[in-house]
Amino acid sequence: MRNPRNEPLGEPDTAGAADPASGPERRCVLTGRTGSRDEFVRLAVSPDGDVLPDALARAPGRGAWIGVGRAELQAAIDNGKLKGALARAFKGGALAIPADLAEKTENALRKAFADRLGLEMRAGRLILGSDRIANEARMGKVAALYHAADASDDGSRKLDQAWRVGQDAEGSGLCGLRLPLDRAALSVALGRDNVVHLALADVRSAERIAVPLQRLLTFLGAVKANEDCGHEAATTE
Incomplete structure (x- = not known):
């Protein structure tokens, strides 16, 4: 009811x-x-x-x-x-x-987010690999950009810059969101080796991922999810 x-x-x-x-x-x-x-x-x-x-x-x-x-x-x-x-x-x-309800809740939220990523992956909507992401980003074909919790700052900055170029947003501070999952967790969720960065070209996919991600970030005490470099999500990794 x-x-x-x-x-x-x-x-x-x-x-x-x-x-x-x-x-x-x-x-x-x-x-x-x-x-x-x-x-x-x-x-x-x-x-x-x-x-x-x-x-x-x-x-x-x-x-x-x-x-x-x-x-x-x-x-x-x-x-x-x-x-x-x-x-x-x-x-x-x-x-x-x-x-252990708090622990169970965090695990459930992490799983819900990972499962959503897996669904988008199987539907062919995720873009993986730094070179491919950079190329798609420069052409304005990236709707959302994410980095693993343990991604290097240098690699993340390069992809962020490519994204800003493609979005005609240079100087805006636009950048990818650092996820509360490290590369090992992302690799397991997606069934791929060494997943450090990922992107989405489809806006609807980004919206679907945003819901379980925001619940997880809120529960972890992170700031609201967005793509502004001045407000990157805090993590507990």
């Missing part, structure tokens, strides 16, 4: 996939802050009362949203604040919150 259009943002969420009728904002059960569902993380509650991460925000049944980072979530688990907030939200019923 979909949420009524005017349902208070703090109420348990029963929506599955994104639906414009359910509204773009959610309220964090821990802080009361409202924000985009594309940044917040949904916690699903099973019929048995088990609280688990719902990285794709698609699990059926009851759920609640959090807009805090891993450290804040762990503190809320340890001091009982999360259990109290969920108990108030759901009004009855025993809840089982695993002690």
